[in-house]
Amino acid sequence: MSITDLKHTNENGMDYRLITDKYREFFFPVFMIAMAKYLTSFVDSVLVSTFLGVERMPAVNLCFPVVCFISLFHGMVGIGGSLIAANAYAEHDRNKGNRVFSAALTFIVLLSVFAALLGMALRSHIVPLLCSDPSLQKDTGTYYSVMILGFPFFCLLICLSRFIQTDGFPKLTSNAMLISNAVNLCMDCVLMKLCKMGLEGAAAATVIGYICGIIFLLAGYIRNSKRQLRFVRPFASGLRTFFGDIRDICINGFSTASVWLYLMICIDVMNSLILTYCEPIDIQAFAICRNNVNLCYVFFLGIAQTLSPIAAVYAHGGDYDRVRYILKRSILYILAVSVIMGLFFVLLSHPILWLYGVNDPQAVVYLSRCIKIYTLTFPGIAFILLMNYYFQAIKAQKPSTGLTILEGLILPVCLAFFLTPHFKMNGVWTALIVSEAVPVLLVLIYLRIDRYKSRAFGERIFRLPKNDDRRICGFSVRMDVSEIVEKTRDISMYIEEKTDHHTAVITCLALEEMLTGIALANNNRENVIDVILREKDKDIEISIRDMGIAFNPLVRDEALAYDFDNAMVLQSIASDIQYDLSLGMNDTTIRLAGNSERQCHA
DSSP, rough: OOTTTOOOOOSSOOHHHHHHHHHHHHHHHHHHHHHIIHHHHHHHHHHHHHHHHHHTHHHHHHTHHHHHHHHHHHHHHHHHHHHHHHHHHHHHHHHHHHHHHHHHHHHHHHHHHHHHHHHHHTHHHHHHOOOOOOHHHHHHHHHHHHHTHHHHHHHHHHHHHHHHTTTTTTTHHHHHHHHHHHHHHHHHHIIIIIIIHHHHHHEEEEEHHHHHHHHHHHHHHTTTTTTOOOOTTTTTTHHHHHHHHHHHHHHHHHHHHHHHHEEEEEEHHHHHHHHHHHHHHHHHHHHHHHHHHHHHHHHHHHHHHHHHHHHHHHHHHHHHHHHHHHHHHHHHHHHHHHHHHHHHHHHHHHHHHHHTTOOOOOHHHHHHHHHHHHGHHHHHHHHHHHHHHHHTTTHHHHHHHHHHHHHHHHHHHHHHHHHHHHHHHHHHHHHHHHHHHHHHHHHHHHHHHHHHHGGGOOEEEEEEOHHHHHHHHEEEEEHOOOOOOOOHHHHHHHHHHHHHHHHHHHHHHHHHHHHHHHHHOOOOOEEEEEEEEEEEEEEEEEEEEEEESSSOOOOTTTTTTTTTTHHHHHOOOOOOOOEEEEEEEEEEEEEEEEOOOOOOOO
């Protein structure tokens, strides 16, 4: 049985509504997760400057390498674990999904608690590494101490959010992040302004916000009867399985999360070079610019991390056209946002400095110039971040790792070491701009070369097959019975031209029964169903996704208004049927056994 050379029957008018709706559904919750991390840092710095003075604000930025270190942990476990869980549910392996979820949460709690205790024990050694200026070490140590104690809460909040979002509850995670940020903002004002707690109050407010977010998230998720992920005993399958899962989680998440490791080293090196070779105001300039980019990261990561799980699931299912479509949209979004944010900081540099409490006219002129220079890095930061998440989603580990090391560590550190002693702060700005521009150029060259080399066996675009190398045919259809009947008839005629009559009849029958069952269960003609047909081991495999009321052909649901005859017919002709939820979408796979006597059409 073969459907070689089948193309999308409506490739000139492919309906991308389902993947676009899922993208929109995921964006706001992911945006809120990014906001919990980066807006918190931005707000803390602004309020510290406002309440305590701009001269004390560098202490927050000097502790940023610790934030990067924390991000390495929760990013590696949260991103890696949620991607594996998403793929497990796409493969209808619920046991593996639950096992990975449980192993990831157990590991992040144990690891973060250990790291927090170790960080406090080594405080006297770590603070001098963060800040070589004795006049700033006291403030840096104060902020560091409270923040490191909140390490476990932050890691647990972000990891839980990633898994719960993957399970299809994005609104719950967005509400939890809203609560976390609102509590942090209120407690900043209470602890710093009213209680006069200074930097301890700023850090404590952040930790209290994390705790409130965790409580809300757990309470809402545990009570939800529709949740897929279940916490199981992490060591029930044996220590070897547990550590094997942890290894897979870390391998899958490290390429993306390692950007924070390199950023930690890079920022610490930059701080040391500025304190050594530049003027005292330059450390304030760097702190303000780094803090401004934290606000940009809220939007950049919102777009990149929305793309990641969607691209992973669709690429895993072989739906490459839709992956490319959503990637191109994401590139346009993130570059547009980077330009808008750059213009925002350029045009409003003086009011922004007023927020930081900068009043000296000469300082305002100099710092405004620094802000404008640093905005030149925004498009490069945005594009590289997006491509890093994309490469990770499609399991292109080597380019993801290479890009991360080059952009996050090698270029900025080497250039800064060479330029700063000779050109002072201008050397720092040059190093940062070049270290973002060069990787963008290299990515474009790499993708062009990959496309050129792949033409011999089927051209690839964005490292995904363009032609139908995998014997895939896809289309979209509304939940309208008459439209479904017409569409399946067209598909049957198209398949018969490429294979044989029996294959076309069986495929058409399976499609019509399944799609009609979904339409009858939902009774909403405007909802969209995505269908992918592929040849797999000489069988025909049909993958169907929708975001409506679930029609599970394996289970009779008396609460739904449809005739179960559709499911009975499916069960009689299919060799295997699997149903599950993937990213909150109904995901059904139907396998039609092949005929060994039927000749494969190449």
